[in-house]
Amino acid sequence: MMRFILADLRRLWAGATVVVLLVALATAVGVTVTLQERALRLGSARAADKFDLVIGAAGSETQLVLSSVFLQPAPLPLMSGDVLAKLSKDPRVAWVAPVGFGDSFAGYPLVGTTRSLISSTVSGFAEGGMFGREGEAVIGAAVKLPIGGEVKPMHGTAATGGETHAGVAYRITGRLLPTGTPWDRAILVPIQAVWHVHGLGHEHGEEEEHDGEAAREITPAAAATDEHGHSLFEAAREHGHDHGHARETAVAAGQGAHGEENPDHHGIDPDAPVVEDFAADAPGLPAVLVKPKTIADAYKLRQEYRNGNTLAVFPGEVLTNLYGTLGDAKLVLGAVAAGSQGLVAAALVLVTVTHIGQRRRQIGALRAFGAPRSSVFAIVWLELFLLIALGIGLGFLIGLFAAQMIGNVFTDQSGIVLPVGFTDEDLKSAILLLATSAVLAAIPAVLAYRQPPAAALRA
Amino acid sequence: MLSLRIEDLAKSFPGLGGPVLEIASLAIAPGSRVTVTGGSGSGKSTFVNVITGLERATSGKLVWNGDDISRFSESARDRWRARHIGLVMQDFHLFPGLSAFENILLPARLARVADAVTIGRARELLATVGLPRPDQRIETMSRGEMQRVAIARALLRKPGVIVADEPTASLDAEAGEAVGRLLLDLAEQAGTTLIVVSHDQRLINRLDRRLTFQAGRIVSDSVSDEVAA
Numbered sequence: 001m002m003r004f005i006l007a008d009l010r011r012l013w014a015g016a017t018v019v020v021l022l023v024a025l026a027t028a029v030g031v032t033v034t035l036q037e038r039a040l041r042l043g044s045a046r047a048a049d050k051f052d053l054v055i056g057a058a059g060s061e062t063q064l065v066l067s068s069v070f071l072q073p074a075p076l077p078l079m080s081g082d083v084l085a086k087l088s089k090d091p092r093v094a095w096v097a098p099v100g101f102g103d104s105f106a107g108y109p110l111v112g113t114t115r116s117l118i119s120s121t122v123s124g125f126a127e128g129g130m131f132g133r134e135g136e137a138v139i140g141a142a143v144k145l146p147i148g149g150e151v152k153p154m155h156g157t158a159a160t161g162g163e164t165h166a167g168v169a170y171r172i173t174g175r176l177l178p179t180g181t182p183w184d185r186a187i188l189v190p191i192q193a194v195w196h197v198h199g200l201g202h203e204h205g206e207e208e209e210h211d212g213e214a215a216r217e218i219t220p221a222a223a224a225t226d227e228h229g230h231s232l233f234e235a236a237r238e239h240g241h242d243h244g245h246a247r248e249t250a251v252a253a254g255q256g257a258h259g260e261e262n263p264d265h266h267g268i269d270p271d272a273p274v275v276e277d278f279a280a281d282a283p284g285l286p287a288v289l290v291k292p293k294t295i296a297d298a299y300k301l302r303q304e305y306r307n308g309n310t311l312a313v314f315p316g317e318v319l320t321n322l323y324g325t326l327g328d329a330k331l332v333l334g335a336v337a338a339g340s341q342g343l344v345a346a347a348l349v350l351v352t353v354t355h356i357g358q359r360r361r362q363i364g365a366l367r368a369f370g371a372p373r374s375s376v377f378a379i380v381w382l383e384l385f386l387l388i389a390l391g392i393g394l395g396f397l398i399g400l401f402a403a404q405m406i407g408n409v410f411t412d413q414s415g416i417v418l419p420v421g422f423t424d425e426d427l428k429s430a431i432l433l434l435a436t437s438a439v440l441a442a443i444p445a446v447l448a449y450r451q452p453p454a455a456a457l458r459a
Numbered sequence: 460m461l462s463l464r465i466e467d468l469a470k471s472f473p474g475l476g477g478p479v480l481e482i483a484s485l486a487i488a489p490g491s492r493v494t495v496t497g498g499s500g501s502g503k504s505t506f507v508n509v510i511t512g513l514e515r516a517t518s519g520k521l522v523w524n525g526d527d528i529s530r531f532s533e534s535a536r537d538r539w540r541a542r543h544i545g546l547v548m549q550d551f552h553l554f555p556g557l558s559a560f561e562n563i564l565l566p567a568r569l570a571r572v573a574d575a576v577t578i579g580r581a582r583e584l585l586a587t588v589g590l591p592r593p594d595q596r597i598e599t600m601s602r603g604e605m606q607r608v609a610i611a612r613a614l615l616r617k618p619g620v621i622v623a624d625e626p627t628a629s630l631d632a633e634a635g636e637a638v639g640r641l642l643l644d645l646a647e648q649a650g651t652t653l654i655v656v657s658h659d660q661r662l663i664n665r666l667d668r669r670l671t672f673q674a675g676r677i678v679s680d681s682v683s684d685e686v687a688a
Contacts, residue, residue, distance in 0.1 A: 370541030
């Protein structure tokens with residue numbers, strides 16, 4: 001029987017190929033959507049895994065997580081620096097690390113943070129070591145810059161019209177091991193350097209007092225209105241400007257012409273030691289990442305810092321809400337994929353039924369020469385089912401390949417590694433698809449089974 | 460070999476005024492060699508379809524060696540036909556993509572009766588019908604060769620009856636003569652009842668008995684002149 005079926009398929013190879021490709025493409029659409037959505041969920045969950053609690057100024061929970069955990073360039077309101085000092089002394093906190101962002105270099109985001117955060121979230125260095133001075137930086141595993149290389153930070157990004165901080169340069173001291181998170185694409189510098197570059201917390205005394213005041217008084221609305229992606233620290237400086245502290249804080253974001261020395265830009269002392277003992281008058285911050293000692297502490301801290309001025313979130317919880325939205329999108333895409341599969345299935349049945357009509361004489365002859373009806377049914381059913389099954393198998397492979405390609409592009413752009421792969425759920429989907437195909441293939445087979453041989457021979 | 464007995468047989472189709480085939484009585488002895496003739500639309504093909512079980516008689520009895528196949532279900536008729544009837548048709552109905560050998564064995568394989576003995580017989584039959592290349596694809600053969608394959612296929616399961624519907628009509632004179640002779644010789648060797656629908660006078664003349672159909676009825680039942688002589 002198989003020889004007959006294979007001979008038949010060889011003879012009708014063009015039509016058979018079209019059927020297989022149609023089924024494969026329709027299947028691949030659904031598989032790609034499923035794999036991609038799942039990989040995005042898993043990848044983002046893994047990326048947020050090491051960040052238990054994020055605290056920032058009151059505003060959007062989602063944006064706080066996207067900016068601090070996923071390093072998405074977007075304006076965040078600043079919260080008062082004393083939050084950091086308070087958390088540093090809190091016995092329920094294992095470690096707390098400020099994060100400051102808004103600058104970039106060569107397309108990589110610059111993140112100001114602490115050595116404790118790096119040590120706690122990354123398993124080690126691929127080469128080199130930790131920064132120890134204000135003018136040093138470590139880079140994520142995916143940053144294509146050399147150890148010892150120079151990093152000249154730029155406000156915002158080149159795409160958003162950013163400008164280079166004149167006279168500021170970091171030297172790369174180490175490359176971190178990969179984490180599969182957006183931090184692999186980040187350049188990490190001491191938070192104090194970020195503050196100093198932006199004219200915050202530069203000197204103790206009068207200037208710092210003004211800066212601290214500006215930071216503490218900044219409102220979410222003021223910070224969120226920046227159009228150039230500079231707001232993280234610009235907002236604080238803008239605010240200082242309004243209060244007449246222009247000289248000390250050198251605010252007015254974007255007012256300096258590109259390529260010219262910008263009065264907004266402050267220098268750093270590259271050889272100054274990194275100090276991570278944060279006082280109550282620390283400058284304003286977009287976010288701090290907190291590692292509570294226990295789960296109970298995590299919940300208490302979250303409750304305590306959801307007080308109107310600050311916002312405390314579990315990234316996992318925020319992601320769950322995002323997954324809900326993703327789930328809706330998946331539902332729509334899944335419906336589109338299912339619709340296309342349904343159309344292909346209907347087209348296939350139509351084509352096959354027509355094909356059976358054209359093969360009536362062959363079917364009649366098989367019966368006339370002694371083939372049992374069950375064999376005729378089996379031939380027609382198996383022939384179509386083989387084509388569809390082949391298409392489904394091919395579709396799963398194409399879907400996997402497409403999802404991996406999309407995942408690779410996404411990883412290149414975001415740093416988040418998407419774990420694309422099949423699970424038991426996909427096996428169940430494949431079995432369901434095959435079962436449906438088996439039923440569909442039975443339609444023309446039943447028609448062939450019911451065809452009287454004499455009538456078929458007369459056709 | 461099988462004998463056939465028909466009583467009050469009629470075959471009608473919906474939408475037609477009367478039966479397209481009506482036979483009050485007919486008997487064919489086992490081992491007979493009968494030719495069926497008649498003009499187009501005279502009922503020859505319907506007769507072949509009914510006696511081979513491809514179609515069910517509307518009424519009457521159609522008894523092959525005691526089995527009234529007009530009472531059989533469609534599946535039972537399929538099984539009976541596979542076991543007892545060897546069919547040879549004008550259009551060969553061979554399957555492209557398969558070799559001559561595979562074509563001969565296909566019905567037996569589909570009926571799951573192609574054991575080693577049957578496979579050996581298929582090879583013997585190929586040699587008997589004069590085809591030296593069993594693995595030759597069917598679509599590369601001449602029409603005469605194709606009909607030889609069809610005859611070998613019909614004989615594979617040692618049927619009690621061979622029914623041939625215009626076996627030489629699509630062949631040239633030389634190939635038709637050879638195929639006709641082969642059919643008669645093999646039927647004689649096997650002692651099989653042979654019923655041939657044909658317009659080929661040379662073939663008709665070599666058969667024992669001649670049934671002539673007209674408007675669905677047998678209008679003449681005669682012994683061949685050659686045989687009578």
